[in-house]
Amino acid sequence: MNRIGHIIDGKTLTEGAATGPVFNPATGKQSAEVMFGDADTVDAAVSAARKAQAEWAKTPPAKRASIMFAMREVMTRRRDEIAETISAEHGKTHDDALGEVTRALEVVEFACGAPHLLKGNFSRDVAGGVDTHADREPLGVVAGITPFNFPSMVPLWMVPMALVCGNAFILKPSEKDPSSANLIHDMLSEAGLPAGVLNVVHGDKQVVDAILDHPDIAAVSFVGSTPIAEYVYQRGCVAGKRVQALGGAKNHMIIMPDADLDQAADALLGAGFGSAGERCMAVSVAVPVGDETANRLVENLAPRVRAMKIGPSTDSEAEMGPLITAAHRDRVARLIGQGEGEGAEVVVDGRGLNMQGYGDGYWLGGTLLDRVKPGMSVYDEEIFGPVLSVARAKSYDDAVEMISANPYANGTAIFTRDGDAARDFTSRIKVGMVGVNVPIPVPVGYHSFGGWKRSSFGAHGIYGPEAIHFYTRLKTVTTRWPTGIRAGADFKFPTMGS
Numbered sequence: 001m002n003r004i005g006h007i008i009d010g011k012t013l014t015e016g017a018a019t020g021p022v023f024n025p026a027t028g029k030q031s032a033e034v035m036f037g038d039a040d041t042v043d044a045a046v047s048a049a050r051k052a053q054a055e056w057a058k059t060p061p062a063k064r065a066s067i068m069f070a071m072r073e074v075m076t077r078r079r080d081e082i083a084e085t086i087s088a089e090h091g092k093t094h095d096d097a098l099g100e101v102t103r104a105l106e107v108v109e110f111a112c113g114a115p116h117l118l119k120g121n122f123s124r125d126v127a128g129g130v131d132t133h134a135d136r137e138p139l140g141v142v143a144g145i146t147p148f149n150f151p152s153m154v155p156l157w158m159v160p161m162a163l164v165c166g167n168a169f170i171l172k173p174s175e176k177d178p179s180s181a182n183l184i185h186d187m188l189s190e191a192g193l194p195a196g197v198l199n200v201v202h203g204d205k206q207v208v209d210a211i212l213d214h215p216d217i218a219a220v221s222f223v224g225s226t227p228i229a230e231y232v233y234q235r236g237c238v239a240g241k242r243v244q245a246l247g248g249a250k251n252h253m254i255i256m257p258d259a260d261l262d263q264a265a266d267a268l269l270g271a272g273f274g275s276a277g278e279r280c281m282a283v284s285v286a287v288p289v290g291d292e293t294a295n296r297l298v299e300n301l302a303p304r305v306r307a308m309k310i311g312p313s314t315d316s317e318a319e320m321g322p323l324i325t326a327a328h329r330d331r332v333a334r335l336i337g338q339g340e341g342e343g344a345e346v347v348v349d350g351r352g353l354n355m356q357g358y359g360d361g362y363w364l365g366g367t368l369l370d371r372v373k374p375g376m377s378v379y380d381e382e383i384f385g386p387v388l389s390v391a392r393a394k395s396y397d398d399a400v401e402m403i404s405a406n407p408y409a410n411g412t413a414i415f416t417r418d419g420d421a422a423r424d425f426t427s428r429i430k431v432g433m434v435g436v437n438v439p440i441p442v443p444v445g446y447h448s449f450g451g452w453k454r455s456s457f458g459a460h461g462i463y464g465p466e467a468i469h470f471y472t473r474l475k476t477v478t479t480r481w482p483t484g485i486r487a488g489a490d491f492k493f494p495t496m497g498s
Helices: 039-056 061-077 079-090 094-111 153-164 179-191 205-213 226-238 261-277 291-306 326-341 396-405 419-428 464-470
Strands: 002-004 006-008 011-013 019-024 029-035 121-127 130-138 141-145 168-172 198-200 219-223 242-246 251-255 283-288 345-348 367-370 387-390 411-415 433-436 472-480
Touching: 006 039, 019 079, 039 141, 039 168, 039 198, 039 205, 061 079, 061 094, 061 153, 061 179, 079 094, 079 179, 094 153, 141 153, 141 205, 153 168, 153 179, 153 219, 153 464, 168 179, 168 205, 179 198, 205 226, 219 226, 226 242, 251 261, 251 396, 261 283, 261 291, 261 387, 261 411, 283 291, 283 396, 291 345, 291 367, 291 387, 326 345, 326 367, 326 387, 396 419, 411 419, 419 433, 464 472
Parallel strands: 002 029, 141 168, 141 219, 168 198, 219 242, 251 283, 251 411, 283 387, 367 387, 411 433
Antiparallel strands: 006 011, 006 198, 019 029, 121 130, 130 472, 345 367
16 A cells, blocks of 8 residues: 655655545545654654755745746646646546646746845935835745645645745645645655755644644645634634635626626536536536526526536546545535525436446536525535536626625626626625636736635735735845934934934
C-alpha cells in the first residue's frame, strides 16, 4: 500500500502509527494511506520553515520570481500528470482537472511579477529635510489549509504568492486527496526552491489546531466550509494571527425573460454539474423571472441533465465524475429526499445511479429540482453536489431580494440581453463576485478572489494584488540627517511645516 508522507525540510517522512485511508472515488477502493501528523509534526515543520525563511527573505525578489518562471515551465510540461493525480483521488474528469491546472498556472504567472509587485514608494521633503519611504516586508512563516475539491488549484492560489513575498509556507491539504500537495512540493523543488521553504503536513483537526495555535506561524489562509472557516478565523485571530478564511456558498443565477434560454441552460449545466457540483463557485440555484421563463428553462434543462455523460476520469467522454466519499454522496441524496418532502418537485432524479463496472464508486446522477423556496433544506444548506434547484421569482426585484437575503455571498450571475438590468444588478447586488452572462465569475489570476458575508472571513481576498497585502506587512521609514537641524526640543506634534 502506497504511503503518502509529510515533507519537512525537503525530506519525505513516512514513519508513524497514525494514518488515514485514501480512496479512488470512482471505484470505492483504497488506493493509499496518508500520514496523520500532530502538534510535534507541525512544530518540526515550523522549525524547518523558520530556518529556511531567514535566508529566503534575503533572496532578491527577482530571484524568487525566477523560481516561479521555472515552476510555470515544470507545470506546463507535467500538466497531464498533475491532472491524473487530481482525478485519481478526487474523481473529477480529466478535462476538468486540466482546467484546474490552467487556473492554478494563472497565479504562478502572476507571482512571476514579484519584483514589480513588491516595489515600495518614496517621498522627498515631506517636511524640511525629511524624507519618507515605505516597503512591504514578509511576515515570516505562514500556513495554508486547503480543501478536497481543488487539491492543486487552491494550494497554488496561496503558495506562489506567499513565497514570492519572502515567506516560508506550511501546507496542510485535505486528507481525502493529499497527493497533489506533495506533487506541488516536488515541482517547486525541481524549479529550484530551497528545502524547507515549503513544507507539507498531512492530517486532520489535530494538525489544523496545531497550526492555528503555533506562536511562530504569523498568518493562515483557509478555504473550506463556512462553519470551519469561522472556526479557523476565530481561533487564529485569538492566537494573534492574520487570517483569511474563505467559506461556503449558495450561488444564484438570475435568468431574465429576454435571456437566450439555450445559452442560459448550457451555462447552468456546466456551472451546476461540473466537478459534480463540488465547487464553492458552482451555481446551485437558478432564479428564472416569471413562470413563463421558469417553465421554458426547466423544459430546456431537463433533457440536458438526463443526457449528461457520467463516468470515471479514464473515460474521455465523461462530463461528470463521482462524489468525493460515500458519506458525502449519501448526504447529498438525503438532502434531495428532504427537499422532495418539503415540496420541491424532483424533475430529474440522480439517486440510485448504477455505474456498470463501478458499482462500489461514489456515484450520484445530476438532479434537477423545481419550485424550490427559501426555508427548504435544499435551498438553505450548501449541498456541494450535482443538484440544481430552480427557485422561481415573480419579478426581477424579487430575484434580487432573494439573493440579498441569503447569508452566503460568494458568487452570482445574471443572464440577460438588457444592459440596464445588468448594470443595475452589478451595482445593487451585495455579493463578492458577479457575472453578467458569465455563470462562474472566478476572477483571473491578476485580480483577486473573495466573497462577502458568511462566505469569507478576514479583510483580504485570495491571490492577485490582495495577496501581496495579506502576505506582507507595511513598514514606513521617516529620515532626517543632522545638517541644518536647529537645536532645542520641539514638543508639538510634527507637521509638514516642521
